[in-house]
Amino acid sequence: MNTYLALDLGGTKLLIGEIDDQGNVLRHKKYESGYFNQPAALEFIKQSLDDYIATVGWKKKPIAMGLGVIGRINPEQGEWLQIDPKRTTPIPLAKELSKRYDMPCFIDNDVKSATRAVQLFGLGKTSNNFIYINVGTGIAAGTVVNGQIIRGGHFNAGEVGHTHSGLCLAIPCGCGRNDCVEQIASGIGFNTCARILREKYPTRLQIPEDQSRRVDATEIFSLSKQGDPLCVQLVENASMALANLIMNLTRMSDPEMIVLGGGIVSDGYLHTKILEKLNPTTMRFVTHGVVLTKLNPNFIGLIGAGAVAMNEAY
Numbered sequence: 653m654n655t656y657l658a659l660d661l662g663g664t665k666l667l668i669g670e671i672d673d674q675g676n677v678l679r680h681k682k683y684e685s686g687y688f689n690q691p692a693a694l695e696f697i698k699q700s701l702d703d704y705i706a707t708v709g710w711k712k713k714p715i716a717m718g719l720g721v722i723g724r725i726n727p728e729q730g731e732w733l734q735i736d737p738k739r740t741t742p743i744p745l746a747k748e749l750s751k752r753y754d755m756p757c758f759i760d761n762d763v764k765s766a767t768r769a770v771q772l773f774g775l776g777k778t779s780n781n782f783i784y785i786n787v788g789t790g791i792a793a794g795t796v797v798n799g800q801i802i803r804g805g806h807f808n809a810g811e812v813g814h815t816h817s818g819l820c821l822a823i824p825c826g827c828g829r830n831d832c833v834e835q836i837a838s839g840i841g842f843n844t845c846a847r848i849l850r851e852k853y854p855t856r857l858q859i860p861e862d863q864s865r866r867v868d869a870t871e872i873f874s875l876s877k878q879g880d881p882l883c884v885q886l887v888e889n890a891s892m893a894l895a896n897l898i899m900n901l902t903r904m905s906d907p908e909m910i911v912l913g914g915g916i917v918s919d920g921y922l923h924t925k926i927l928e929k930l931n932p933t934t935m936r937f938v939t940h941g942v943v944l945t946k947l948n949p950n951f952i953g954l955i956g957a958g959a960v961a962m963n964e965a966y
């Protein structure tokens with residue numbers, strides 16, 4: 653058995669762990685990062701990894717390390733190009749870490765890493781043409797066509813959260829357009845919509861006055877089940893936005909399967925609502941269905957980073 657060092661860097665946390673070649677998480681530890689730019693993130697990764705090695709250590713010495721990080725990545729060059737348009741300081745992340753820790757290092761975007769986890773260890777084993785859609789704090793997708801993940805000319809393919817939801821709610825998005833799927837159906841989107849639509853619909857939902865604190869999506873689902881007018885509407889909008897996204901993407905790449913993952917869909921409630929809204933004609937070739945990933949939602953990014961270290965499929 654080989655083991656791999658895996659690092660999953662999201663918007664606010666870094667999860668470090670050791671993965672075996674079957675995708676099992678052997679050990680792990682979580683570090684809170686806060687908001688960062690790329691140079692600060694590199695320092696944070698080094699500090700956290702030094703701590704991990706000192707306090708957790710190996711079950712078996714890893715033969716390579718893999719990182720899944722937010723933003724645009726050139727996986728072949730191992731370069732971290734951008735977090736978002738406001739945070740663009742390209743750094744040779746893989747080279748830096750490989751030198752410091754004396755082992756091969758490979759990197760990829762976090763959602764594309766999760767897509768690799770689905771490919772190697774999840775439902776993706778049964779199909780060479782599928783789309784993994786991550787619905788968490790934001791929304792993005794990994795599109796697999798003939799076994800290859802689509803990357804595009806600037807490694808920016810898959811930012812499907814910034815496609816139009818098909819709903820006309822006049823909710824502005826940071827990308828410059830209105831009513832993007834991410835503004836309606838992600839963790840950020842539920843928060844934004846709850847604050848805007850509370851004027852129109854009565855609710856028992858707790859909406860923090862402090863704008864930096866987000867509305868809890870779990871509470872929205874729970875109140876929606878009880879018929880709370882605002883929460884019913886938020887769930888209706890989000891599931892319609894995601895159903896439209898799924899149908900649009902299906903027309904684009906002709907997948908056999910759509911796999912959903914991420915914190916917002918993991919309890920299955922939104923999944924049921926989405927299925928009700930899919931058009932059978934549009935979905936007729938998606939023969940493996942629209943399904944929830946079976947990989948543990950808490951570890952899919954980490955397992956993906958391990959899969960990146962295994963470096964089996966670009």
Ligand SMILES: [Zn+2]
Binds near residue numbers: 815825826829
């Ligand atoms: Zn947008």
